[in-house]
Amino acid sequence: MKNFTYNAQPARVVxxxxxxxxxxxxxxxxxxxxxxxxxxxxxxxxxxxxADLLGPKAAGVFDRAVMHVxxxxxxxxxxxxxxxxxxxxxxxxxxxxxxxxxxIALESxxxxxxxxxxYAGSEVTPIYGITEGGLKKTGRDLKVLPRVVIYDPELTLxxxxxxxxxxxxxxxxxxxxxxxxxxxxxxxxxxxxxxxxAIGRALPGIRANPQDIEARSDALYGAWLCGIVLGxxxxxxxxxxxxxxxxxxxxxxxxxxxxxLPHALAxxxxxxxxxxxxIAAALGGQNAAQAVYDLAKASGAPxxxxxxxxxxxDVDKACDIALQNQYPNPRPxxxxxxxxxxxxxxxxxxxx
Numbered sequence: 001m002k003n004f005t006y007n008a009q010p011a012r013v014v015x016x017x018x019x020x021x022x023x024x025x026x027x028x029x030x031x032x033x034x035x036x037x038x039x040x041x042x043x044x045x046x047x048x049x050x051a052d053l054l055g056p057k058a059a060g061v062f063d064r065a066v067m068h069v070x071x072x073x074x075x076x077x078x079x080x081x082x083x084x085x086x087x088x089x090x091x092x093x094x095x096x097x098x099x100x101x102x103x104i105a106l107e108s109x110x111x112x113x114x115x116x117x118x119y120a121g122s123e124v125t126p127i128y129g130i131t132e133g134g135l136k137k138t139g140r141d142l143k144v145l146p147r148v149v150i151y152d153p154e155l156t157l158x159x160x161x162x163x164x165x166x167x168x169x170x171x172x173x174x175x176x177x178x179x180x181x182x183x184x185x186x187x188x189x190x191x192x193x194x195x196x197x198a199i200g201r202a203l204p205g206i207r208a209n210p211q212d213i214e215a216r217s218d219a220l221y222g223a224w225l226c227g228i229v230l231g232x233x234x235x236x237x238x239x240x241x242x243x244x245x246x247x248x249x250x251x252x253x254x255x256x257x258x259x260x261l262p263h264a265l266a267x268x269x270x271x272x273x274x275x276x277x278x279i280a281a282a283l284g285g286q287n288a289a290q291a292v293y294d295l296a297k298a299s300g301a302p303x304x305x306x307x308x309x310x311x312x313x314d315v316d317k318a319c320d321i322a323l324q325n326q327y328p329n330p331r332p333x334x335x336x337x338x339x340x341x342x343x344x345x346x347x348x349x350x351x352x
Contacts (some may be wrong), residue, residue, distance in 0.1 A: 012029075015151040035113070037090045038061075038092065039097055040094075040096055041064065043093045048061060050115070059085065063108055067246070082268075084329055090109060091146070092115040095122045096123040097121065099128065108127060118223075119164070124149060125231030127144075136244075157214075165209070168202065169257060171199055175196045180330045188228075190279075191226075199219055199226070199330065202216070236303060237329045265289040279292070305346040
């Protein structure tokens, strides 16, 4: 066994159908009294429902969360929290809302309580991302890690099947790259493989019956495990490419991960054979890259960057940005091969 370092991160998780009812008690356990509820514009109704549930503990609602956390939006939310004398924030939704909560916490230190309604996994990581001047910058700080996460599968029953699938494969990406991370360790490997397996089992069930509470529970469970992996070990080529594509070209986050992951796995396959075997086994396949691609396609998810808003002339620019800084990856970064990876992802080819 290789030498490794494992550092457990503080977090309180409340899991199970109906667990939203415990929200008020969890805020009290934080020692907080006034919560600013965060959401996207589309989830305003959910945010208002939570504010109603909190009653006098709700300071107000901010419904301006958007993808990739523009710095201007983060500043606006921080200022509103200050004006309303909020001493905690409740982030309800997916990665965009959780990301906004983290941006608030980064500068204000406000404790965050996350209520995920997708499978993003951001709620259990100390990783934040803020977009400024067209470039997405990421960092790591325990100050942004939500103090409490409430996983209630009932809140995901209305998540559209398409978004459920892409959000789930986004979560698989965290675990897949964790399996070949230079910072990997046996604990994370176990969580990664189990997380991939749970989501791989859940997505066909959700597609067959979106109201299947067991499948929804499996997906949230898998997302939690995959998120823990993301928060504990460094990511590699896949995440670098997706941050480039999302932050620079404003492509949708989960869909971008879904399209790129099979090609990033194919790029690294020969350099990380053990990780590929574990990914393939967790998905019941023989080839990791093809198993992920086939899961996405069979589930009705997009498999081509051109189908989610990328233009052909942007492929070269994306390649240039992705190569600007070196970072750990099983296979060295090679311009021609990465350019081909992006072209294959743009066209939606099944990995060879």
